[in-house]
Amino acid sequence: MAKSKFEYVRNFETDDTCLRNCYIVVRLDGRNFHKFTEQHKFSKPNDNRALGLMTRSAHSVMEELEDIVIAYGQSDEFSFVFKRTSNWFKRRASKLMTHVASQFSSSYVFYWKEFFGEQQPLLYPPSFDGRVVLYPSNRNLRDYLSWRQADCHINNLYNTVFWTLVQKGGLTTAQAEDRLKGTLASDKNEILFSEFDINYNTESALHRKGTTLIWEKRDETVTKRMKRPNEEEKDVAVTRSRRRVQAKHCDIIGEPFWEEHPDILEDDN
Ligand code: DGT
Ligand code: MG
Ligand code: MG
Ligand code: MG
Ligand code: MG
Numbered sequence: 001m002a003k004s005k006f007e008y009v010r011n012f013e014t015d016d017t018c019l020r021n022c023y024i025v026v027r028l029d030g031r032n033f034h035k036f037t038e039q040h041k042f043s044k045p046n047d048n049r050a051l052g053l054m055t056r057s058a059h060s061v062m063e064e065l066e067d068i069v070i071a072y073g074q075s076d077e078f079s080f081v082f083k084r085t086s087n088w089f090k091r092r093a094s095k096l097m098t099h100v101a102s103q104f105s106s107s108y109v110f111y112w113k114e115f116f117g118e119q120q121p122l123l124y125p126p127s128f129d130g131r132v133v134l135y136p137s138n139r140n141l142r143d144y145l146s147w148r149q150a151d152c153h154i155n156n157l158y159n160t161v162f163w164t165l166v167q168k169g170g171l172t173t174a175q176a177e178d179r180l181k182g183t184l185a186s187d188k189n190e191i192l193f194s195e196f197d198i199n200y201n202t203e204s205a206l207h208r209k210g211t212t213l214i215w216e217k218r219d220e221t222v223t224k225r226m227k228r229p230n231e232e233e234k235d236v237a238v239t240r241s242r243r244r245v246q247a248k249h250c251d252i253i254g255e256p257f258w259e260e261h262p263d264i265l266e267d268d269n
Contacts, residue, residue, distance in 0.1 A: 018091040022134035023084050023141045026100045030076030031127045037076075039123055040116075045159030046207045053115040054078060055211050055247055057107035062213055062245050064103055070264050072145050072252065074152035074210035078104065081141065084266050093132040101130040138265045146253040152210040154185075157200060160207075161188045164196050205249035214261060216246040 018024050030036060042050050058078045062068045067086035072079050080100055082088065089095035105128050112122045135141040158180065165176040180188070192198040200208075220242050227233040250257060258265070 016093040018093050018096075018132065019134055019136075020091070021084055022136045024082040024086065024091065024093075024096060025079055025133045025135060025141070025144060026082070026097050026130055027077060027079040027133070028101055028104055028128040028130050031129055033076040033126075036126055040120060045156070045163045046204070048206070049115040051206060051211070053108060053111055055213070056111045056115070057104045058211075058213055059245050059247075060107040060111075061100055061103045062215075065099055069215070070145075071213040072148055072210060073213075074148065075155065077148075079145070079148060081145075097130040097132050101128050104128055138268050141265070142258070149210055149252055153208060156207050157185060157188050160198075160200065160203065161191055164192060164198065168196055209249045209251060212248045212250065212252055212257075213245050214248065214264060215243045217241050218244055 037047070037050070040050075054073050054076070058071050058073055058080070061078075061080060062071060066088040067082045068080050069083045070081045082096065089099075105126065108126060108128075109122065116122070133144070135144055162173075162176050162180060165171045165179060166173055169176075171179065179191075183191075189200050192200050218241070219239050221237050221239045223235045224238050225233060226236045248257075252258075
């Protein structure tokens with residue numbers, strides 16, 4: 001087919017192919033969620049409806065898009081890791097990032113009511129920014145995920161003590177902030193334990209560890225009506241191995257998680 005004289009404009013497109021052999025991480029983060037969470041009356045410091053909706057949306061990203069081997073989320077963010085050898089959309093960063101961001105955002109709106117019901121309507125369309133980062137080694141990728149989980153821990157410990165001081169201790173937010181200035185993790189644990197009888201380590205794992213989504217093989221048995229030659233039609237149990245997205249709220253910094261799930265990462269070499 002003859003090309004139009006306008007065709008040359010295609011050459012202005014720049015190449016954004018992700019380097020081969022690297023894990024491709026797409027991280028999304030809610031835009032201006034400081035305001036969004038206030039306006040939608042999220043409970044403090046953690047809103048389980050909101051966390052459930054984030055996980056539901058990430059689940060949809062993993063199921064609808066190709067080659068995501070693990071995802072990790074906390075607060076208003078979610079990271080998606082594409083396998084090293086993925087060739088989805090020829091590894092074009094903009095394609096991967098925008099598909100993740102739009103699938104996630106539309107799911108967040110689509111499933112809103114399932115989590116917030118009728119009493120809290122969605123007041124305006126939320127959005128999520130996205131970025132792409134490449135990690136060449138398993139160590140780097142694990143350190144990336146550890147960084148996000150450590151961030152979850154640091155923020156959640158702070159927020160837990162802060163809101164306990166306010167909600168149960170009767171401090172103003174300014175007083176609570178003052179009280180926590182310069183405190184270490186051990187001091188925060190101590191405040192919770194000695195003043196409020198709260199053992200931080202037995203607080204909700206969802207809040208302390210965030211949410212990790214992985215694929216797990218499960219045997220599923222369904223009954224099918226079958227007819228064999230020279231036999232009556234009858235119900236037969238058929239077992240199939242199916243891949244399903246599973247949510248975990250466990251430590252992903254240490255070795256045990258990776259020893260239990262050796263299929264997530266490909267060997268370095
Ligand atoms: P950004 O990302 O630069 O557009 O701005 P923000 O405001 O989204 O800032 P970010 O992402 O650093 O912080 C997330 C905000 O969302 C932070 O204000 C805390 C809030 N948030 C996240 N999860 C919850 C929750 O479960 N409950 C409440 N009350 N707030 C939450
Ligand atoms: Mg931000
Ligand atoms: Mg944000
Ligand atoms: Mg954030
Ligand atoms: Mg098209």
